[in-house]
Amino acid sequence: MSFAVTVDLVMLTVRQGALSVLLIRRAIDPFRGAHALPGGFVHEDEDLDEAASRELAEETGIDSAGHLEQLGSYGTPGRDPRARVVTIAYLALLPHAPTPTAGTDAADAAWLPVSNLPPLAFDHAKILTDGIERARAKLEYSPLATAFCPEEFTIADLRQVYEAVWSAPLDPRNFHRKATSTPGFVIPTGRSTTGDRGRPAQLFTRGPATVLHPPLLRALPPSPPA
């Protein structure tokens, strides 16, 4: 039994306050004209991570993602009508939305808000859902939100990432207190924004923490039964 192996990319960024994903429109069959995650076949001499990085660079011109991790493998028989194809999906979190440079098999590429998506080719809707849920969950226990931020950011910038990914408004003062009191999450740079958008705000950079303790929970965990 022989398989084709592809990589597909769930590339997320926060754009105009909305969690957004890069989608291409397929220029070839199957699913010609449909939206899909960018991706392609793994080459003979490539490791899986290398193939993901290459596809990312081809789609966006970005040489290294802010954050690129394996999301999972998808191989249900029939997911691709051409052949038995297993795809290794990767999750990339980008600090800004680069202008996509559509590859040869993509009619065009664009950033679309995840709250209002068209139908997707193959099982890409399932893969995208898994990627968004991974990002949402990781923001609670890890400093991953900073992967969506530029090198230096304000606490309001960071809060807007959380609000976009979680699709929920957060209390600014409460968030500021939690973010700045969580050990190793953010470090003040000593610099401030220039005040052209209101009063100056402190600028921070990413701290050394790999886990957030205490976590920034989306909601309180369920109470134990009485």
Added chain:
Amino acid sequence: MSFAVTVDLVMLTVRQGALSVLLIRRAIDPFRGAHALPGGFVHEDEDLDEAASRELAEETGIDSAGHLEQLGSYGTPGRDPRARVVTIAYLALLPHAPTPTAGTDAADAAWLPVSNLPPLAFDHAKILTDGIERARAKLEYSPLATAFCPEEFTIADLRQVYEAVWSAPLDPRNFHRKATSTPGFVIPTGRSTTGDRGRPAQLFTRGPATVLHPPLLRALPPSPPA
């Protein structure tokens, strides 16, 4: 470019107080005679998860694992000298060590403590290391340790799981207080052990929590820089 696709299983349990993994000895080339993770080729009509469940059943006679999750995909060129093979690795956590039933390509199979392993075939040492680290990390933030326990367990049973997986002794009174005060982690059954091994101990069952809050941390997170 065509690939073969396999699944490999990192099956962990706590056995005689030690975190242990099921390894086979290969009966065929390549790496004939070497220890390896159990696994095999994905069949034509199978989804990846189905192939993992089938391999688990073939190796152990277990129909459903206490916990079975995708660990990651490994596809470095040359990892298998026969052909280009991508393997999807799964992590299974078992409440007890079933007697292995070696398949046709395995000379024999045995549970070995992870603290004292022989060299492994292919890139299986790397896959096993990733599986152990996944289990260690998940015990902090999830109730996954209960997947290593029988239906009803004492807090000492649960502590011994943590001690085995983390390779570290834990203070019994401190652990008891944390485990029983973490919302939704464990629920008292109202029953106790019979006192043939000392005084009776309360029996618990797994609670509804999907995350532990506060977490049971292995060590305090790094302090922020001064």
